Amino acid sequence: MPKTLNKILYVEDELDIQAIAQIALEAVGGFTLKTFTNGYDAIDEISNYQPDLILLDVMMPGIDGPSTLKEIRKKPEFEHIPAIFMTAKVQPEEVNELRENGAIDVIAKPFDPMELANIIKKIWENLD
Amino acid sequence: MKQHSSINNIEILDSIIDQTVHGLIVLDTELKIQYWNQWMESKSGIYSYEVINQTIDHVFANSNLIRIKGALKKAIDKGQSASLSQSFSDFKLRLYNNKQKTLEIIPQIAISPLKDSSKLCLMQITDVSAAVTRERLLKSIANEAHLGKEAAENLSQLKSSFVATVSHELRTPLTSIIGSLGLLKGGVVGEHNDAQSNLLNIAYRNSELLLSLINSILDLEKIESGTIEFNFKNISINDLLEQATSGIAGYGEQVGINFRLTLLQDNLMVYGDYHKLLQVLNNLLSNAAKFSQKGQTVKLYAKPEKHFVRIIVEDKGQGIPEAFKSTIYDKFTQLESQDNRNANGTGLGLAIAKLIVDKHNGKIDFESIIGKGTTFYVDIPIASEINIKKIQNNNKMP
Numbered sequence: 001m002p003k004t005l006n007k008i009l010y011v012e013d014e015l016d017i018q019a020i021a022q023i024a025l026e027a028v029g030g031f032t033l034k035t036f037t038n039g040y041d042a043i044d045e046i047s048n049y050q051p052d053l054i055l056l057d058v059m060m061p062g063i064d065g066p067s068t069l070k071e072i073r074k075k076p077e078f079e080h081i082p083a084i085f086m087t088a089k090v091q092p093e094e095v096n097e098l099r100e101n102g103a104i105d106v107i108a109k110p111f112d113p114m115e116l117a118n119i120i121k122k123i124w125e126n127l128d
Numbered sequence: 129m130k131q132h133s134s135i136n137n138i139e140i141l142d143s144i145i146d147q148t149v150h151g152l153i154v155l156d157t158e159l160k161i162q163y164w165n166q167w168m169e170s171k172s173g174i175y176s177y178e179v180i181n182q183t184i185d186h187v188f189a190n191s192n193l194i195r196i197k198g199a200l201k202k203a204i205d206k207g208q209s210a211s212l213s214q215s216f217s218d219f220k221l222r223l224y225n226n227k228q229k230t231l232e233i234i235p236q237i238a239i240s241p242l243k244d245s246s247k248l249c250l251m252q253i254t255d256v257s258a259a260v261t262r263e264r265l266l267k268s269i270a271n272e273a274h275l276g277k278e279a280a281e282n283l284s285q286l287k288s289s290f291v292a293t294v295s296h297e298l299r300t301p302l303t304s305i306i307g308s309l310g311l312l313k314g315g316v317v318g319e320h321n322d323a324q325s326n327l328l329n330i331a332y333r334n335s336e337l338l339l340s341l342i343n344s345i346l347d348l349e350k351i352e353s354g355t356i357e358f359n360f361k362n363i364s365i366n367d368l369l370e371q372a373t374s375g376i377a378g379y380g381e382q383v384g385i386n387f388r389l390t391l392l393q394d395n396l397m398v399y400g401d402y403h404k405l406l407q408v409l410n411n412l413l414s415n416a417a418k419f420s421q422k423g424q425t426v427k428l429y430a431k432p433e434k435h436f437v438r439i440i441v442e443d444k445g446q447g448i449p450e451a452f453k454s455t456i457y458d459k460f461t462q463l464e465s466q467d468n469r470n471a472n473g474t475g476l477g478l479a480i481a482k483l484i485v486d487k488h489n490g491k492i493d494f495e496s497i498i499g500k501g502t503t504f505y506v507d508i509p510i511a512s513e514i515n516i517k518k519i520q521n522n523n524k525m526p
Contacts, residue, residue, distance in 0.1 A: 013473030014300060027316050059296075088299035091292075093357065110303040110339055114314040116286070 009051035010035045011042045011068060012086070013060040020113055021055075021086075029117020039068030046072055053124065058087040058098065060103070066101040068103065073102065078119045082127060086111070142326070143428045150175060151253030154242070157204050158236040159184045159197060171233070171255070184442040196251075197470040198379060203249040207242040234260045284353055295342050298480070302342070306335045338370040340484035344476035348459070358401040358487055358523055362511045365430050366395045366435050368402065372409035373428055385424035387413060390429035395435050399511040399519055406485045408492075412504045419463070420500065435515070436490070439506045448496040456494075457482040481506075489519050 008031050014016040018035055025031045034049045036042040040063055042054075052092045054072065056065035063071070065085055072078050085098045088109040105123045107116070145152060146166040154163035159185050166178040179187055184197065199210035212235075236254040241247075309332040311317060320328065324374035340358070373389040381386050409428070416426040420443045427442040448456065448463065453460050461477040484494040488508050496502040509515035 002380045009445070014304070016304035017300070017307065020311060021302060022317060023311055024307070088303065091346075091356075092359075109299050110306040110335075113307045113310040114316075120162075 003052065004046050005031065005047065005052050005121065006052040006096075007032045007034070008034075008053050008055055009042060009046060009049055010055045011037075011039055011060070011065065012057040013065055014057070017057075017109070021111075021116065024113035024116040025055075025120070028114060031117065031120075038063070039063035039071070043071045046078060047075065054081055054083040054122070055120070056083060056085050058084075058085050058089060066098065069102055078110075082124070084123060105119070129380070139180070151251075151255075153251040153253070154248050155184060155200055155204075155249050155251060159200055161187065168253075196237065196239075199237075200249055200251065201266070203239050203241045207241045209238070212237040212239070233257050260339045288349060288353045288355050291346055295346040298342050299339075302335060302339055306339065307334070309335060344480060347480050348476055350478065350486070358404060359379045359517060360399055360401055360516075360523065362397045363400055364390045364395055364401045364517055365398055365439070368398075368405055368409070369428055369430060369439070372406055372413060374416070375406065375410055377411045380417060380426075383419055384424045385416055385417040387417075388424075388425050388427050390427070392430050392437075393433065394432070396432055396512040398437055398488075398508040399516045400508055401484075402487050405488070405508070408481040408484050408506060409439065409441070411481045412506070414505070415477065416441050416450075416502065417441035419443065419447075432510075433507070435512070436507045436509045438502060439508065441506075442501065442503045444459065444501040447498040447500055448494070448502055449498060453496070457492075487523060489515070491521060 002014065005037075007024060010018070010021060010025070010033055011070060012021065012035065015037065016058075019039070020102075023034055025033050034045070034051065036045065039060060046054075049056045052067065056068060058065040060068075063088075069083050072083075082104045083102060084105050084107060086109055087094070087098065087108045090108040094112075098106050104127065107119060111119070148165065148167060149173065151160055151168045152165040153168060154162065159181045160181050162181075164174075164179050169175055174187070184200070185193065189195070196212065199212060200208065201285050202208040233253075233255045234257040235257045237254040238250075238254075240248060269363045285299075293460050309328060312320070313328045313332050347356075358361050369389055369391060373387050376387055413426060413428065420426060424444050427440070428441050429442075431438045431440065452461065452463050457478050459479045461478070462473050462475040485506055485508075490509060491507040492505065493507075495503055509519070
């Protein structure tokens with residue numbers, strides 16, 4: 001386990017979902033969150049925020065989640081940053097593909113907002 | 129010793145020739161017609177006396193006449209036979225006819241020299257129009273069937289893609305609905321009174337039902353279309369039963385049903401998809417709980433048979449009415465439980481379970497007595513070499 005999970009960078013283009021996840025992670029989970037509605041802004045701002053974990057939607061206009069992660073990981077300081085995808089595409093082959101794209105785990109949408117923070121904590125605790 | 133026929137009367141031979149269902153024409157070295165049988169007369173409307181000593185050009189009009197004449201010459205000059213089969217081309221034999229009656233047939237023509245010293249040759253014409261028409265019709269039906277199959281495959285792919293897209297598109301707004309209700313219900317944004325809680329619970333439960341429906345429809349479509357991949361491997365029956373029981377325990381506590389698991393004394397391996405078989409057992413166990421009285425026990429155990437393992441889910445609940453027995457695996461079939469605890473059912477669970485069991489070359493069945501309970505059986509072939517091969521053959525991706 002790298003260190004205590006505190007700061008999460010969250011990219012989600014759906015503002016409603018973003019608002020729910022923000023409450024679930026901040027108010028319920030006690031995490032600190034920085035949200036973005038597109039991957040480009042997240043790539044530009046990540047160095048200023050220095051998150052412990054990235055939480056990414058998959059299908060987004062402009063640059064999608066996997067491509068955003070790929071760009072972020074090109075920055076040496078974030079080469080190994082843990083990332084979790086959140087997606088409504090939950091078929092096993094789709095989940096496997098996301099894992100192959102470098103995600104440590106995949107959370108299915110819809111998610112239980114009261115359990116979201118716990119799920120992320122468990123994933124974090126299982127990190128090598 | 130050579131046998132001689134008793135038919136040597138010319139009249140009898142003429143009668144035989146007249147009754148034949150082929151056109152017979154005899155031609156001489158100048159390709160003038162010397163004989164024209166009754167079949168030719170009746171088909172063409174041209175009488176024998178009208179064509180005798182006429183060259184073949186006066187009677188037949190056809191671009192293929194050159195080919196026919198070539199074959200006739202070879203028969204007369206070199207004694208060679210020929211067969212001109214045009215049955216499957218557009219070749220039609222047309223006759224000139226001064227009575228405005230035309231013979232247009234799809235012919236099969238046989239040309240052969242007469243076996244004497246007359247230098248005459250025989251042209252036999254068979255009308256294969258009906259056979260060719262039939263052949264063409266069959267080809268066209270086969271072609272249409274092929275096109276129909278292609279269209280059906282395209283439609284099936286379109287349906288799969290549509291279901292996957294709709295499922296994804298429905299999940300996005302549902303994430304916001306379930307998320308908002310979940311936070312409200314969880315009291316994250318403030319407390320609410322009992323009536324508000326009740327309404328929130330109704331909304332939340334029905335949102336989850338909608339999600340189950342979307343998931344089930346996607347599952348069903350993928351299994352039916354064969355686009356879902358089954359991850360077959362050797363799996364331990366006892367592991368499967370233990371996992372199924374621990375997975376349902378929370379639900380059991382919630383609805384006041386006890387699940388009792390009995391493991392196999394000598395564990396057995398079956399060849400299957402672990403998660404999909406768990407899905408089947410989860411469905412059977414939750415159904416058993418829904419249709420049992422609070423405080424009752426649902427049993428889960430297995431019995432080894434010669435070629436398969438029988439997994440049994442047994443309840444002492446309300447039982448399945450006769451009227452439902454024949455349609456129980458149909459999509460959207462739902463039986464009302466006595467206390468409406470099946471309100472979260474989609475009516476797709478058993479349809480999916482049956483499809484999954486079928487993919488394992490297995491069998492699902494049940495016995496039920498009203499008021500006494502229901503026992504569901506799932507037979508899964510044991511992981512023998514022959515069973516593994518059969519399952520692999522049956523599950524080749526399309």
